[in-house]
Amino acid sequence: MQSSLNNQPFETYLTIILVILVSAGRVSAQDKRCKSKLNDLPAAAELKGFRLGMTLDQVKVRVPQVVFGPTDPLGVSKTSIHPFFDQRIDKSQFEGIRTVSLDFLDGRLTSLWIGYDSSAKWPTVDDFVREISQSFMLPDAWAPWKSRGQQLRCADFEMTVTMVAGGPSFRIQDQTAEEAWIARREAQAEQESAQDELREGEPILGDKHTRIYYPQDCQPAKVISEANRVVFKTREEAEKTGFRPAKNCL
Helix, strand or coil, X not given: CHHHHHHHHHXXXXXXXXXXXXXXXXXXXXXXXXXXXXXXXXXXXHHCCCCCCCEHHHHHHHCCCCCCCCCCCCCEEEEEECCCCCCCCCHHHHXXXXXXXXXXXXXXXXXXXXXXXXXXXCCCHHHHHHHHHHHHCCCCCCEEECXXXXXXXXXXXXXXXXXXXXXXXXXXXXXXXXXHHHHHHHHHHHHHHHHHHHHHHCCEEEECCCCEEECCCCCCCCCCCCCCEEEECCHHHHHHCCCEECHHXX
16 A cells, blocks of 8 residues: 555656656647638749749749640639740740649639659759758648658648659648639539439320430420320330430430
């Protein structure tokens, strides 16, 4: 009993130390979280004059030779420039750059990917991460990404660094724009699903006289008389009874 009483103060002291260490670790982890926002980021030489939020016209001023891709129904357009291969581009402005890929949403730059060649001054991912963190004044909150890369998630943007063909590959993405695109894609999928369900609920008309049936999205050129009209629920049902689809509906 006496031994247990003597050990109690030490055990209590040890518990307090552990609690302090755990709390300090949590505070340290919180301090390392990236709370920066896109609007807070300074211009960085590593981005070669690009910045998220640029309009198409502003990108055209930066690289007059750029050709923009078509804009899809969700408002997305993409393009790439290849300073190393395109003879029209002033390579002195893109020294060490192999490829620049740009994604736009509603005409504004939302994702920028820059691929450096093997002559870049950063031989490893860690070297580039250290440099880009200093340029943007970012905290040391990078996490491993895939096999050899690193990723940093901040308030409204995300950065990813990896090595491609012997040179660093850097991407910065507007997460607010990404979430807007995902919401649009989901809404589009729901709308298409609702339209499919609506079409499935429509009857398939058949003509007893010609033994031809017309799917929901294809109407006969002439109105089928009441005496010759037959209704099927599915194409399979129509074909099992000897009807064939109209040629203009194939």
